Amino acid sequence: MVGYNSLAVFLFSALALALGGGYSIGATMLFVGSAALLWKRPVLALKKADYLLIGTLLLYFIVRSAIVAFHADPGREYDAPLRFLLAVPVLLLLLAYPAKPSSVWAGLAVGAIGGGVFVGWQLLAQGIVRPGGTTNPIQFGNISMLLGILCMSGLGWALTQPRRAAWTVLLLLGSVFGMVGSMLTSSRGGWIAMPVCACVLCLHYANMHGRRYLYAGLLTLAALIAVAYAIPQSTVKARTLASLQEARDFSRAVNTETSLGQRLEMWRNAIVMTPAKPLLGWGKQGFMDQKLALIHQGKVPASIGEYTNVHNEYLDALVKQGVFGLAAVLALFLLPLTLFARRLKSSDRRVHPYALAGVSLGISYMVFGLTTTFLTLNIGVMMLAFLTVILWSGLRAAGRTPAVPL
Template sequence: MNYLKLPVVILVTLFYTLALVVDRSAGVFYSLLLLLALVGIVLRAKPEEKSFLYLLKEYWPLMLAMAAPLLAVVANQLSTGNFTGRSYDTQSRLAVFALIFWAMQFIPFQYMKQVQWGLIVGVILSAAKIYVLTGDGKTRYGTDFIPIIIFAELVLLMSVFVAFSISWDTSRQRLFAILKIVILLIGIYVAYLSQSRGVWATIPVFAVIAGVAARNIRLSHKIFLAVLFALCVGSAFQYGSIIKERVAVAEADIKLYTTNTQVDTSLGIRFQLWRGSWILFKEHPVFGVGIEGYSAALAELAERKIISPFSASLPHSHNEILFMMVRLGIFGLFAILAVYFVPLYYFAREIRHRDNEIRCVAAMGAALSMGFFTLGLFDVVFLWWECYPYYVISVAFFLTYIVKRKKLLAQYVPASEVQV
């Protein structure tokens, strides 16, 4: 199946390059990867001497976790007897993870590092896009085909992936490493221009993950980097006009909400929806109100004077976990936690590995899972089409890289001599 390896790596590279800047391109590349996976199954391919069924057996907890939201929808509709086909649409995009993971197995290990070029170019193109649409931060657009808060988080994540990929470079590629640091700074600049407080909240999370993964850095150097990071953040708050304005707005919103002066502010709406979602979950704890019943449930809360009519008109709860809980009950809660934390488990167990490459790719995966989780506390990430292939492709690619790297080390380097 050598003829499948090049198309797969090209599609993954193009996905990171164009998914956030060209409308519908994410769906096209995702569909083509699924098609290649199906071709491999039909032709009984065995990349790495493993069949598709073998992969299912070996990684069934991960496959089940990704299918959990779809199973939660099934549970809800079985409880009501009301089966609506479109309710399966979004959740099925995660459930096909097994096929995407299978497709990744066709990429030879020596090709996998080429994907970093897609990440680098993707960050640059995305930065140009937000620079133009915001007028260098002078305005804040809502969305083109993907909301600015989701867009900025995905770009920031790509820049973090690029920074961690410095471990792929040799000592003779120091200029390349400098380029990657510049790409990270560009990603942070995109986050800054987005004016999204939820995106900013993920930056310290990534810094902690980097600190954990930096096994071969002396404690004194870690302390120095931590202090430097704190100074940079402090300087941004002190001198960054966008951050100061957004913090001031947040303080004003909280005051207006707590005094009941104006509840339909940016934060006030979130507070209402969080409270309303919790009430609905307590009233429908097992199966939830259903995906199709969410809008009607909010309208009922407005009639009961629990939330404002404007808040009741919004499409989601501004919190991924609460959104799944209110729509799909306890099944939805377990499903979204599985989507976050089962992949995180696979990466976290490798984040202190002796091998530098494995450790840094595990950090990429951990940043992905924790980035989606953290932003999901303030918004609903999996409401947008581009986020499904982004998450699935990234989890599949990083885990495949780790597996192939381990196989290479076991084949050529004794475990006791793995280079740190």
């Protein structure tokens, strides 16, 4: 089972961006493989933290599904929360038969490199001004940045391997291609997540090895941002200046039909609608119907009528699922993040790369959620649910077994 799980874990990340729905291949393999638990019946030796993680995944599924049922929303609305339920047997499988560490980090690096090459080809060879890979620019750009950030988290593991030069180069390439892939899509959410996660990495290495790592990391980060902003081929400068101008125009009511202006209108509309149904929200169809009514009354711009979400994870959950739905989202982000963060204090440094990756995963999704609703999308749900259990099982395995060079 270890070999099978290792292949599935590798394919999950490696194909996430280079192939449309590629993440489903590894995820399906893992879920199907979890059936082996029924007849092999391994001793899982679950700890309190494992139960907390499992409880978080189940809580999200139960709360979101119950509210969908309450509002009698279409059956497809069960699809996203169901993925978190399916991640539970996968977690148990990986705790019983952990994937090889090399499959985790190689998959992340190959996935990031493949994604960066893909959008680069779309931009340069196909002439697509804002490439979106196999999905759309926002989704693709955010996941590309996420994979690049996770590759940075794995550098501590790479440096402990016999072939550390090769592993370090591979993960560094993954980091660079992941960030470049995100920049080429012009998706601004990932640009915010990157410096936040980079600061977390710098602080961790500074605590472990001295402040020189903090200073070196922050200088490198500042240099990368400056280069990304300055080079003519980059869209960072143009998109940043555009955001500032759109915000000024919106505040002066000069032009609200911009990308940022429409987002702000959607956020304002969600805030206005929430007090009427604060506990369980409007439901998806109720939200759309009420928004249409407000448009007819002239209280909401018609330009946001076609959007089925609020482009903000927290406000979207609040207006559609109420405070219970919002609490489920916050628990899904914060509880796993806390479990990973606690392991950063472990005296066993073998768990630190996984803990850093888990913290970066949680932070990234919390930042992405400020400008998009990632938990309503297949790629967003799958990457969060399955990367969480993959990284947690890797952390648990690293903490209980002797180091084995791979």
